[in-house]
Amino acid sequence: MIHKYRLNGYNICLDVHSGAVHILDDTAYDILDYCSENMGKDVPEKVYEELGGKYEKKEIEETYAALYELFENGQLFSPDDYEQFADMMTRAPVKSMCINISHDCNLRCEYCFAAKGDFGQGRCLMPLETAKKAIDFIIANSGTRKNLEVDFFGGEPLMNFDVVKKTVEYARGLEDKYNKKFRFTITTNGILLDDDKMEFINREMNNVVLSLDGRKEVNDRLRVTPNGKGSYDAIVPAYQKLVSQRTDKDYYIRGTFTKYNLDFTNDVLHMHSLGFDQLSIEPVVSDPKLDYSIKYEDLPVVFEEYEKLAKTIIDSRKKGDYYNFFHFMIDLDQGPCAIKRLRGCGCGNEYVAVTPQGDIYPCHQFVGNEDYKMGNLNDGTFNTDMKNMFAMSTVYTKENCRDCWAKFYCSGGCNANNFQYEGDIRKSHKTSCELEKKRLECAIMIKAALAESGDETDCDGEDCICSCL
Amino acid sequence: MENKHIKTLNQANLKQSAVKGGCGECQASCQSACKTSCTVANQKCEKKQ
């Protein structure tokens, strides 16, 4: 299977099953329509008949030969032989956990999927004892996996920061004994950040995700306090301070765009102008009936905006101005192995979420959905049948994904969104699919543009584009 | 590979990665909007090359 598209003046072809990306001239792009899984060495007659008026015979022959060479090398129409690996992870250990350390929040963001902080379950904080049991659970269920990820999430985790600190301390104390390495992440709305918390976060958290929607008017429209006041002025200086002291650990400034700011390129640029260079703005996923929702019919406008952002990023990089937009990050060479790509997030299998009450769910977005409760830390229950059901959910068991060109980059999308909006974890959520595919097209095009210009000024070591040439 | 008509951007090692892969040491990657992550394509492989 291939996916060919034109974007920003580039003719691009992704060979889905090998992962090869080709940039084609117009001749090759046109002739590609006459090639297939069964292509032969000789130019099909139809090519001469239909393209003969447009291109010289010699040029057609030469181009077809080049395409055939790619085919022979397994880089064009390469066969799909991944299904055999699809059940390789049924007995995978649990290695990542989202600890909902606080089911309470000090903001009331309009679009919050967690029902404004409490997941519809009443406001409460996780007791330290439960948090310790969560750490014990992941150690006990992680088999021989060394790297364990724990994400402090909520609600707003800083509202229960003392427990966060003690949990980290507890986990660190067990690392040597069990030969584990914890990687902690925390996601915060910034309201309660102070020097002490910043110091701790910068020391202990491998990644910190700082919520901000971009421009002040955009942020303050939806990210508000319980009495309706905007949060921008309180959080931006705190984020700037935290990031300036962060050294080499990861962080993201992350926002959500809604129908109200479909011109979100301006929000990305605004974040950058505040001194941040690790940026992420993601589309709100919500009930289409809500005012701020991005609906299927909004997609053309969003697509145009993604293209605009992609071009803006290319221009900036050419000028040596580097910032990273999370959704356009793609590593065409050293990305994750195909096994991982078959099922992506690993929710309910390698990844679980726990609540202040000790309940275990497949992931943070399933929290509160009784049908998907997997067990409880306090009574030691854990539903392995459900775990296996999630493990078996791959791009080969999701009917739309199997033949989707984006399957190895998207990995089948978000099970929780599928369930919430399509009623089945295996039915892909159409709006999300279209957005995902557009972002991928843009991400690959950015690679093409930077490769063409031979521009290496964006080299920051890790994502250096020159490494993929 | 490069010629007049086609330029290939990468080494296309997805197949190889399936044979060698699956160690599971890499980071989890939630692709929903509520956690910053998106595509798994940007995740790093933890296996020493």
Ligand code: SF4
């Ligand atoms: S979720 Fe959608 S975009 Fe992703 S692989 Fe499945 S069909 Fe493709």
Ligand code: SF4
């Ligand atoms: S199901 Fe969705 S929200 Fe849950 S971990 Fe997977 S991608 Fe993230």
